[in-house]
Amino acid sequence: MARCARTECGTWRPDLLVRYSGLGAALDGQWFCSRACLEADARVRLDKPARLSLPSLSMPPLRIGVLLVHQGVITALQLRDALAAQKLSGLRLGAQLRAMGIAEARDVLRGLAAQAGVGYLTSVDPESVREAPGRLSQDAVRALSLVPIESDAELKRLRVACVAPVPRTALGALSELTGWSIEPLLVSDEHFEPLVTAYGRDARGVEQRVEARTVAGIGDAAALVATAAAGRPGVKMAQARFDPYMWVRLESESRVEDVLVAMDRLHGEDACQAAPTLP
């Protein structure tokens, strides 16, 4: 006999009926007697996303201005001038230094990479990401602010381009969902946007295509999970949180589907700790 995996339901059905009539639906190898039960269970799971354990920096990183002085790129006096000018312009310090002709893009990038403890690329060819290495959708790439530029399926390693500051939560989420190790490489702001635009442009066929949808809440996401599970066999669900999104990946042999859930910050844990005062 097959028992509905939703604890509150517990409906039993004969194994043969489940196997041959396609009764109910399965998610992560668990059988549910109905779409409603699967959806309710998915909703509970999505409501309690596993917290990511992120590699935290033991000490705050050296500020970029100080770092560039140490690297001999700028002098202490130039830094002082740039900081004063920055207050008026509102530019980031790197951009300010470049605008004043004090430092070049390459110097700033090298400094930012040293600050973050990651590598960097002074140029990237957007053509190289047109076939969607790492099989993400363009929506996911935009939401994560990470562009996969090289993947090694055998070693389960993915190189991604990003801009400073390194989006560590998004890196953690990507690693969590794919099970791969992710190596971030800094690129300049000017190089990043063309990469995002080019990503996945030539991705065709089931092999490469990942569908992504953005939904407003966990209820909508659970409904999509139920639809996917009812529509094809062997669907597995993984989830990771990176504010302001929760990323849900539905994977089966035939297809990978991403659901980006825009999370309402009011319902987040931080809001709970701050003692909600809403009526």
Ligand SMILES: [Zn+2]
């Ligand atoms: Zn049930």
